[in-house]
Amino acid sequence: MKITLIFFSLLLVGFFTNQESFSQESDLFCKDGKILVYRINAEKYACLNPPTAEKWYDSGIAEPVKQLSSIVSIHPEKMTSSAPLPEAAFGPQIDFSKGYFVDEISDDLYWVTDGAYQGMFLVTGKGVIAVDAPPSIGQNYLNAITEVTDEPITHVIYSHSHNDHIGAAVMFPDDAIIISHKWTAEQLKIRNDPNRPIPTVTFEDNYTLDVGNQILELAYHGPMHDPGNIFIYAPQQKVLMIVDVIFPGWVPFKDLAMAEDVPFFLYAHDQILEYEFDTLIGGHLTRLGTVEDVKIQKEYFEDIQKNAGIANQQVDFMAIGQEVGFENLWLVFQIYADRITQQCADSTVPNWIGRLGGADLFTYDHCWKVSESQRID
Ligand SMILES: [Zn+2]
Secondary structure: OHHHHHHHHHHHHHHHHOHHHOOOHHHHOOOOOOEEEEEOOOOEEEEEOHHHHHHHHHHOOEEEOOOHHHHHHHOHHHOOOOOOOOHHHOOOOOOOOOOOEEEEEEOOEEEEEOOOEEEEEEEOOOOEEEEOOOOOOOHHHHHHHHHHOOOOEEEEEOOOOOHHHHOOHHHOOOOOEEEEEHHHHHHHHHHOOOOOOOOOEEEOOEEEEEEOOEEEEEEOOOOOOOOOOOEEEEOOOOEEEOOOOOOOOEOOOHHHHHOOOHHHHHHHHHHHHOOOOOEEEOOEOOOOEOHHHHHHHHHHHHHHHHHHHHHHHHOOHHHHHHHHOOOOHHHHHHHHHHHHHHHHHHHHHHHHOOOOEOHHHHHHHHHHHHHHHHHHO
16 A cells, blocks of 8 residues: 555656656556546546557547546546545445444444444433434444344434435334434424424533433534534543544545535534544544544645635636636636636645545535635635
């Protein structure tokens, strides 16, 4: 892995200092000695064996990929290949015939995952507290609980309102107490979704749940992802769960994981670091997180903020207007926003491939959100 990273770093240095000597950038994205080409008519990228690639070049079907920026962010939807994942992006093996993985973090606090989504539950001695109910895990969440305890589920906590994290909550017992932030409850009343029962207990700033031998401290620190997303902290185990904000080993999903308030999303990193925790449950992807993962993601967004700021200063709106005319203002704005976002992505991506999974895929979208926030927030 280290050798790959060193090789990769050398390639990047070569690319930025002397493009002529940087002829193997395709190795960054294709495996088994294949090289990346651009298929002209299909408007897609593809990995080919070198002899095939030569034939395709000769017949005009494809052309060599010359610019790293052209594959990392201009048309990410056309990519048929991606940068190799860093070791940090991998988690425990999931037995896919079983469909889920459950493990005790400590003191009767467990996490359950299907490799894409994560839930948490605590066995209290007087019933089980379940946090979230991702539909992708579904009934396997119940299987995971019965695998470790006979106690019934007495309490359910919603981390926030989104269907992909709580859309299987209807499977829990009807008499379970459901707890959420008041705005999550308000949103769910409007959604009127039978799969997401309305919470029976809500709070505004803080709520302590003390059941049997377990304690959970729930807190609201602002709309960091969704108007009612909360921090769920187990002080005895030093486990913090906050969903859709931190993605250990990976960059967040597109557009800051659909955060509704960019400044609050960025601020969330500092707020999380105020907690004393050893383990973070982010709700997504392959593994649990640590304090270091939060610091790394914070550094990633500081890089984006810096590069978006420079691009916002350097790209000249009036010059674009003079170039294409001011008759269609949306055209001027479209080119203006694209150039800022592209410059930000080009400056950021090379620093993060090899550190966070998906940096080549979603950095452009994060640059767009952050640069636009810098202009309007
Ligand atoms: Zn969400």
